Amino acid sequence: MHSELRLRILSGIVLAVVVLLATWLGGLAFRLLASAIALLVYYEWSTIIRLPETDFRANAFGWLSVVLVAALVLFGFDELALPALIGATLIGIAYAFALKGSGWLAGGIVYSGLTAISLAAIRGDTAHGFAAMLFIFAVVWATDILAYFVGRAVGGPKLAPPISPGKTWSGAIGGAISAVVAGTLVHMIFFPLNGLWVPAIALVLSVFSQIGDLFESFIKRRFGVKDSSRLIPGHGGVMDRVDGLVFACFAAFLIALGDAIVSGTVNTPAGVFLFGP
Structure with missing residues (x-):
């Protein structure tokens, strides 16, 4: 078997085991998984659109927003997570209009934050x-x-x-x-x-x-x-x-x-x- 294919299969098995185990356990374990996915997604999103290079302030706000939403999800404050996400998104949109910043900032906040919220809400306890x-x-x-x-x-x-x-x-x-x-x-x-x-x-x-x-x-x-x-x-x-x-x-x-x-x-x-x- 080709080494690249072997690596792909092995990492895929590990990922599946981690995800299914966290899903089985639910509670804090799954919330941790949902929050971690959201943070990693924002990291990749901001890197793809080159936000750290082009707009440091916007990227810092994006990180602050997603970390806040992820933390609220992680510690079970579901009733606050969605309003926090909506507020951060509106600020991101206002920033893009007012200072001609990147409209992709608000998109990254929504995409990442809603990932954590929706995963945790569906799994529940x-x-x-x-x-x-x-x-x-x-x-x-x-x-x-x-x-x-x-x-x-x-x-x-x-x-x-x-x-x-x-x-x-x-x-x-x-x-x-x-x-x-x-x-x-x-x-x-x-x-x-x-x-x-x-x-x-x-x-x-x-x-x-x-x-x-x-x-x-x-x-x-x-x-x-x-x-x-x-x-x-x-x-x-x-x-x-x-x-x-x-x-x-x-x-x-x-x-x-x-x-x-x-x-x-x-x-x-x-x-x-x-x-x-």
């Missing part, structure tokens, strides 16, 4: 949260794997040639179908299947996962980088590995938040809204 995270993992991983193999086997029209020339419509459709199957099967392990809500949400999350993949490809192409970093041996950076996952979690979190606001039960964990029986 309940059995529903554990099932919800496994559901999302199944959807995202099935989307990634089958989109790659179906796309290579079938080929056909390109999905978004200017952004990611290798992706095809056949791969996107194949990935979405496999995500619906995988997500539904995982849900059925924990709860009985009632109606089409679970397949529908699996399809939505698969679409958002693929949008997340394209979004990161757009950013890297925009700034002329191949990988978001070299933090993960054989894989590139953290953003390279979690781009689809974080967008799927964004969608799941916002759906659950909207449901909670409409129903007037904002204290109910996100996992219950999305994947409860």
